[in-house]
Amino acid sequence: MEPQYDMDDFTKVIVSENDISRKLDSLSARIRDDYEGKDLLLVGVLKGAVMVMADLARRMPPSVQMDWMAVSSYGSGTKSSGVVRILKDLDADLSGRHVLIVEDIIDTGITLHWLLGNLRSRGAASVEVMTLLRKPDAVQVEVPVRYLGFEIPNEFVVGYGLDYAERYRTLPFVAILNPAVYGD
Numbered sequence: 001m002e003p004q005y006d007m008d009d010f011t012k013v014i015v016s017e018n019d020i021s022r023k024l025d026s027l028s029a030r031i032r033d034d035y036e037g038k039d040l041l042l043v044g045v046l047k048g049a050v051m052v053m054a055d056l057a058r059r060m061p062p063s064v065q066m067d068w069m070a071v072s073s074y075g076s077g078t079k080s081s082g083v084v085r086i087l088k089d090l091d092a093d094l095s096g097r098h099v100l101i102v103e104d105i106i107d108t109g110i111t112l113h114w115l116l117g118n119l120r121s122r123g124a125a126s127v128e129v130m131t132l133l134r135k136p137d138a139v140q141v142e143v144p145v146r147y148l149g150f151e152i153p154n155e156f157v158v159g160y161g162l163d164y165a166e167r168y169r170t171l172p173f174v175a176i177l178n179p180a181v182y183g184d
């Protein structure tokens, strides 16, 4: 299949398709081990986690289950206030369940911190976090991450689920967007 993108749109590929694939191989091996004999529910956060969820879930036994949540963080200006609203809630009842939240990226950590508290209050047997990317410089709220893909620099990135104005989510890699793309 021919690539459907133009590499001039990016200044640098931070995490390649191959990097992602190998990382998911090793993370999924750990997750399969840790949850052996347990009924595991993967909770993806829309929309960014769609790609990592699909590729992680395909490395799990077919007994694994997927559910989805959509949330939005309210902020004043560029600062997130920590007020999070549920746009789409889970279908599943979490009581007694082993839950693994699957995220694309942790930036400030505010959204995930709130989500962890919210899911933990629903009586789950366990709630853990897997994130493909984390920006260490940007973390304002410490979130316990059990499974981490890559630490990346504090730059705005797109691809593999991450968007700029809803675009570039479909790229097979994670890259820094060329400022020329922002227009004028």
Ligand code: IMP
Binding pocket: 048, 073, 080, 104, 105, 106, 107, 108, 109, 110, 111, 112, 155, 156, 157, 158, 162, 163, 164
């Ligand atoms: P936070 O951790 O509460 O600051 O929010 C993280 C969310 O912001 C992620 O789930 C993404 O949707 C979005 N986000 C953070 N950094 C980036 C980026 O570099 N590119 C695209 N989206 C980002």
Ligand code: MG
Binding pocket: 045, 046, 047, 048, 049, 103, 104, 105
């Ligand atoms: Mg997200």
